[in-house]
Amino acid sequence: MPRPVQAEISLAALRHNLGLIRQKAGRARIWSVVKANAYGHGIANVFPALQNSDGFALLDFNEAIRLRELGWQGPILLLEGFFEPDDLALIEQYQLTTAVHSFWQLAAIVNARLRRPIDIYLKVNSGMNRLGFAPDRLHAAWLEASASSNIGDITLMTHFASADSETGVAAPMALINALGAEMPLSHCLANSAATLWHPQTHADWVRPGIVLYGASPSGRWQDIADTGLKPVMRLSSQIIAVQPLQPGDRVGYGGRYCAAGSQRIGIVACGYADGYPRHAPGGTPVLVDGVKTAIVGTVSMDMLAVDLTPCPAAGIGSPVELWGAALPVDDVARAAGTLGYELLSALAPRVPVVTDQNLEVRMRG
Template structure:
């Protein structure tokens, strides 16, 4: 490796975060959500550190098959189910659990030739209006599926749009209770925020995602700072050049930063082509030589600039943390008007990744 930018994945932090989930929902089993290549951390890198989970939840059939081939024998849930009826042959072969959210999926399951029934998660639209059956239809759909020979165990599944808010699950839970009226059914409802902050939603299975990787579901690190959750991904680089500015000198494309006094800045080998957000403004936090400072100027494709005033001894080769334990990814994302989810998933393929 010649260019110094690097992402490191702390597997012990990942295991710690799973333990936090266990403590938050001690009576529930855990679906560890590993969609989007484990939120940019690399499914192949991290799944072994999550072996103590009860099951894995994801989107891509190909990823589910990979997990089976790597040796995972426990439950695997496809959160959006199958996209084409002919995929049911592979769901059957690899013993995958499918969500069901549309009428055509019911018909496909009825018509499929399977070696054994498939477990299904029936999706309730709790008001988010992405996927799922409206509450008034769920009982009818449940009874239809219950009579289908190709259907095994059934679980009621839903999702929350506002679980990071103190009252964010009240109306969705009313819709879910309406849907479940008269049904004896296990439930899987809680996402990361509900797992942490709404124990009334836990039921049989929780589905944590972002908290496994060490960021806050609210986008505010202070909301999870005392939870025991630890950042898993650290994006780091080095200072590769130093510039001495005079008052009036500008920095970067668009000349969006102007020095008001003499100032040293460092040029860091990291830019938006590495996954750092281009729209992060001057003032976004960064750590240089273990000292907290900020960015200055517009982020370039391959470089960004940082203020070296707080760290006068830092020079070429000084270590830089873009996000990680010292600089929380939520704080960087907030400056960029985004969320930690997006930054994790945007890590570029050209960035070398090491596991710790």
């Protein structure tokens, strides 16, 4: 029997989430963001459920090529653009759209020998201060791009720094509106948070990422609890051992947890080498037999310990949900001092991944 830890991917939930985003986006087209191997869910796994997207957005050339190999013939956007001029050969070969956030990239395209024009997303820095042309240099970049026969369609792009907070999008939107008045371009502005909460940003294209996978852009599940979004990944395992503790007994490396009284703990086949956060403190929620309990002690490479006091009937073989439909990944992440983004995308390669489509085939078989 294989080790019992596995990740289950619900394609039904993913289709549902894409449909909800489609309703919220209105007339805007949708770039489904599948960077970081579809936020840990696996590009090949999610592709069947996302084929109604208008395009896919990602960072890695290999992932773009994988989408082409899977049969996707529509647009693919490189969110960070390209990293050296030689990359333009791949962009042309696989008909990719690229972000352009600096003058060296623009010069590389202008000076390249291309057989067909490349569509670009001209990125402006609207306050994030990561990538993008300074606002006072954007017009010059647009003029240079517009004059080149190597460049096809040009779309104005930015990324909001605070769309999930009280700061919101007012200041960057004022900047974009002022810049847009000078340049008749399509716009792609909205990330997950803006797509959900700021309809004035939707424009021509939106770029939903984490919300497609049923987690919150803010890191708080309560913020999306009334949206109808469904968690797509369920990380599960089993109890593989039970230890009875006496008062004063300690658990795990460093003995961080000390039993105050008689207690049973369960040992779960999941650890930080599977992608569970090593820094998760005692009290981080877990479901055993569908009952909410918590981890105790230090998370090990391959195992973690849980308190069985709330579920006295649990024993070896009892099912454990580390996160999923009944236990939002955002709740686990908040307890561990991080975000659902990190937990999902950190799923380790050694964890078997199955989809509800696979499970249905197994059941029919």
